[in-house]
Amino acid sequence: MSKRAKGSCFFVLAAMISASSIPGFLIGQPADSGIQDMIDAWAAMWNSYDLTMVDTLFLQDSRVSYFSSERQGLIQGIEAVRDHHAGFGFVEGGKIQANKLWVEDVHIQKFGSMAVIAGIWHFGKKTGEEDSIQKGPFTFVCVQVRQGWRLVHLNFSEYK
Numbered sequence: 001m002s003k004r005a006k007g008s009c010f011f012v013l014a015a016m017i018s019a020s021s022i023p024g025f026l027i028g029q030p031a032d033s034g035i036q037d038m039i040d041a042w043a044a045m046w047n048s049y050d051l052t053m054v055d056t057l058f059l060q061d062s063r064v065s066y067f068s069s070e071r072q073g074l075i076q077g078i079e080a081v082r083d084h085h086a087g088f089g090f091v092e093g094g095k096i097q098a099n100k101l102w103v104e105d106v107h108i109q110k111f112g113s114m115a116v117i118a119g120i121w122h123f124g125k126k127t128g129e130e131d132s133i134q135k136g137p138f139t140f141v142c143v144q145v146r147q148g149w150r151l152v153h154l155n156f157s158e159y160k
Helices: 003-018 031-048 052-057 078-087
Strands: 065-067 074-076 100-111 114-124 134-145 148-156
Touching: 031 052, 031 100, 031 114, 031 134, 031 148, 052 078, 065 078, 074 078
Parallel strands: 065 148
Antiparallel strands: 065 074, 100 114, 114 134, 134 148
16 A cells, blocks of 8 residues: 555544544643643553553544554454553553653644654663663554544554
């Protein structure tokens, strides 16, 4: 599939979802600030392993989709996304986690009430030893619904 066709698919998906009236995230903040706050909250979710944050950050919908760098195939629907995070050890309220996640080289492209976010994720212990850190590219698609920004599609790859 061409880059243009893939981009069109993301735009159509986001446009369909943004037409819904499902509650969102970060009401009343400037759009770019709200998107960056959502990215920061997503990283905080991984750093705390707080399963409750899945419901805060993702659109609560069966159309939510997720490609993990840890598992083959499409994860479809908010229940499956929640189960996927639980499989990593996420728990209600979170827990202490030795490894940390952070993102770099983040690019945000807004298209009205949707945005595509691309960057590089890093996960591991910040010890200065590059070999001990997992990393790779990510893409998020989010939509702005009545109350703010929610994640509707995530795609992760890992550099080997």
